[in-house]
Amino acid sequence: MLASFVAVFILSLVLPPFFHFTGENRRVFAILVILLGSHVAVAFPTQFLSSYLRGLERFDYYNLGLVVAGLLRGIVLIALIKLGLGIVPVGVAAVTVGVISLGFHWILIKKADPELKVEAAHLTWVKTKEMLNYGLLLLRH
Numbered sequence: 001m002l003a004s005f006v007a008v009f010i011l012s013l014v015l016p017p018f019f020h021f022t023g024e025n026r027r028v029f030a031i032l033v034i035l036l037g038s039h040v041a042v043a044f045p046t047q048f049l050s051s052y053l054r055g056l057e058r059f060d061y062y063n064l065g066l067v068v069a070g071l072l073r074g075i076v077l078i079a080l081i082k083l084g085l086g087i088v089p090v091g092v093a094a095v096t097v098g099v100i101s102l103g104f105h106w107i108l109i110k111k112a113d114p115e116l117k118v119e120a121a122h123l124t125w126v127k128t129k130e131m132l133n134y135g136l137l138l139l140r141h
């Protein structure tokens with residue numbers, strides 16, 4: 001996730017001149033790159049948590065997480081558009097809903113697997129690769 005944030009920051013500096021944005025448009029574009037890139041960075045762990053719920057065969061919690069996040073995102077985006085607040089608040093809303101979704105998925109994980117303990121000692125490269133491969137497999141299908 002940290003690598004994603006670093007990449008987003010670098011892209012926010014490189015992309016506006018690449019696309020020849022000037023003035024206010026350059027600033028808004030850089031802000032949007034940061035916001036939407038941050039949303040993607042937050043979405044990575046959310047997808048891992050979703051994969052864990054599917055691995056536990058708790059499709060009820062998995063679907064609940066998707067529905068709640070989708071409804072919240074839709075309601076917020078419609079409200080922002082109706083209020084005519086512009087594109088930057090929409091980007092802020094995307095990040096905010098992403099963070100809320102991450103927290104909600106964590107709550108669902110704790111309900112589905114109350115004995116789960118997250119400790120740095122349990123994190124190994126082998127387990128990380130296994131989870132990444134599982135997530136990529138699901139993404140392809």
